[in-house]
Amino acid sequence: MGSVTTLQATSHFRDLRGSEPLLARFESGSTLLAYFAHQEADLDDKDRLYAALIRAVQSQAPWTRLAHTLLWCGLWPGLDRIYRRRVRYFRAEPADLTEAISVVFTMLVGRLNLARVHRIAATLVRNTDREIMDERRRMQDELSHRVAVRHTAAWSRMLASAPDAGVEAPAGRSLPGELAALREHLVPVIGADADLVLAVAVMDLDQHQAAKRLGITHDVARKRFQRALLRVRRQLTASSPAVAPPSDVDGTQRDLGKPLP
DSSP: OGGGGSHHHHHHHHHHHHHOGGGTTOSSHHHHHHHHHOTTSOHHHHHHHHHHHHHHHHTTOTTHHHHHHHHHHHTHHHHHHHHHHHGGGGSSOHHHHHHHHHHHHHHHHHHOOGGGOSOHHHHHHHHHHHHHHHHHHHHHHHHHHHHHHHHHHHHHHHHHTGGGSSOOOOTTSOHHHHHHHHHHHHHHHHTTHHHHHHHHHTSOOOHHHHHHHHTOOHHHHHHHHHHHHHHHHHHHHHHOTTOOOOBOTTSOBOOTTSOOO
16 A cells, blocks of 8 residues: 555555546546545446456566556455455465465466456456465366375385285285285275275284384374274274274274284
């Protein structure tokens, strides 16, 4: 708002009024912004004014920066709603969302085809929101793919050492084959944590060893192992509600939520 009232901005707005007759009725950038903030102002008229500012931005004239600032301030309520609605997805780095809004909004203004847009303000705000969330999903998918590749490589290394794990496979089936079959059943339930559960519960590695082979810390491995066991128990309960918890040889029921001795 301060940059709109400088002497340079006042001079540039005077030139901008000369290049865009629609803006001629406003004495300054401040009066234009006051009109944008007026809730009872005609929306079609506002859109025509936004179109004039976008043309000024795309013209790369000396007043381009001022026009861009006026667009920012005029559409600030809509951009602010994007921030408030999406900041929960950026809790670790909320500044990343601010930067994303700035970058995406600037990009959209620069490439907007005015001949194909009816509601300029709504389109800019909606597309900014959509582009930000699409990019976030792309980044998440890429991260998930990298994690999956890393876990697959670690699992392959553990599988290669399976014959030395001291675990016997059922007759007529190799241990790697049996582990691979178990993994196929567990992955739909607990995802990549299947590698951790099999390493600890079947291959008889302790959580420190499994964490090292999977490339994670012991604390992370411990928490993920507990959560994975809980999900497996819930899955078993949902599919066979009448089945009692597994028992030891003496008939004592075992609590799957507690670590095995």
